[in-house]
Amino acid sequence: MHPTTYNAKAYSAASATSPLASTKIKRRDPTDRDVQIEILFCGICHSDLHSVRNEWSEFMAATYPIVPGHEIVGRVTKVGSAVTKYKPGDLAAVGCMVDSDGTCPQCKAGLEQFCPNMILTFNSPDKHLGGVTYGGYSENIVVDEHFVLRVPSNLDPAGAAPLLCAGITTYSPMHHWGVTKGKKVGVVGLGGLGHMAVKFAHALGAHVVVFTTSPN
Ligand SMILES: [Zn+2]
Ligand SMILES: [Zn+2]
Structure with a gap:
């Protein structure tokens, strides 16, 4: 019914x-x-x-x-x-x-x-x-x-709101690989997902590097 x-x-x-x-x-x-x-x-x-x-x-x-x-x-x-x-x-x-x-x-x-x-x-x-x-x-x-x-x-x-997809998509691999202080995280592109990844990785204490093709 x-x-x-x-x-x-x-x-x-x-x-x-x-x-x-x-x-x-x-x-x-x-x-x-x-x-x-x-x-x-x-x-x-x-x-x-x-x-x-x-x-x-x-x-x-x-x-x-x-x-x-x-x-x-x-x-x-x-x-x-x-x-x-x-x-x-x-x-x-x-x-x-x-x-x-x-x-x-x-x-x-x-x-x-x-x-x-x-x-x-x-x-x-x-x-x-x-x-x-x-x-x-x-x-x-x-x-x-x-x-x-x-x-x-x-x-x-x-x-x-963006945590619901962009957030979980970037949090999941960090959780899987046990990102913590002393680890290094590379983020390719600072976009909708990338900026979330930077925030998570930084909050988890990792050393964060962003790879970008943008000159700025
Ligand atoms: Zn999505
Ligand atoms: Zn099922």
């Missing part, structure tokens, strides 16, 4: 060559395990642009209309009856994924990002409503609480 829905404002692209335009999309009314979040800020990741322009058609073809956005920070507005970790008013975030099968070895190990049935935040099959998932270029989003992240209230919510 499909859950009931409501309309939300969003920005979508109708094709690989059309600009993003204001539109209305359907969101499901929060089910038992869902958290509804009013989106305050959403980062613009280059993956959003690749997807909108269908530049990844070989392995992740775009379904149009497409609503990108996967660096989402907002305020919880409603929670389902079974939600335990969030309540209305909480600052919360959603990153690259919104669901997984919950049963495979990766999911059991808490590594949902490696789940073969992981559902991305946008342009991924929507198990609830059919069609594809719609991302954060929208006024709100409804996500299973298992894929909602807490944002400390001392963080600037706009500045925190």
Whole structure:
């Protein structure tokens, strides 16, 4: 049975060559395990642009209309009856994924990002409503609480948004390789990810070197 829905404002692209335009999309009314979040800020990741322009058609073809956005920070507005970790008013975030099968070895190990049935935040099959998932270029989003992240209230919510993709993408290898004081980290390019890498590596105590082709 499909859950009931409501309309939300969003920005979508109708094709690989059309600009993003204001539109209305359907969101499901929060089910038992869902958290509804009013989106305050959403980062613009280059993956959003690749997807909108269908530049990844070989392995992740775009379904149009497409609503990108996967660096989402907002305020919880409603929670389902079974939600335990969030309540209305909480600052919360959603990153690259919104669901997984919950049963495979990766999911059991808490590594949902490696789940073969992981559902991305946008342009991924929507198990609830059919069609594809719609991302954060929208006024709100409804996500299973298992894929909602807490944002400390001392963080600037706009500045925190890029942590959800650019941040975790650069933090993950540093965590994997045990970056700490005494280690050296090289960062190729000081862009959306690169500046995050510099901040993390410096905060972890490493010696940081940036490689760039820019004369300045
Ligand atoms: Zn899984
Ligand atoms: Zn991204």
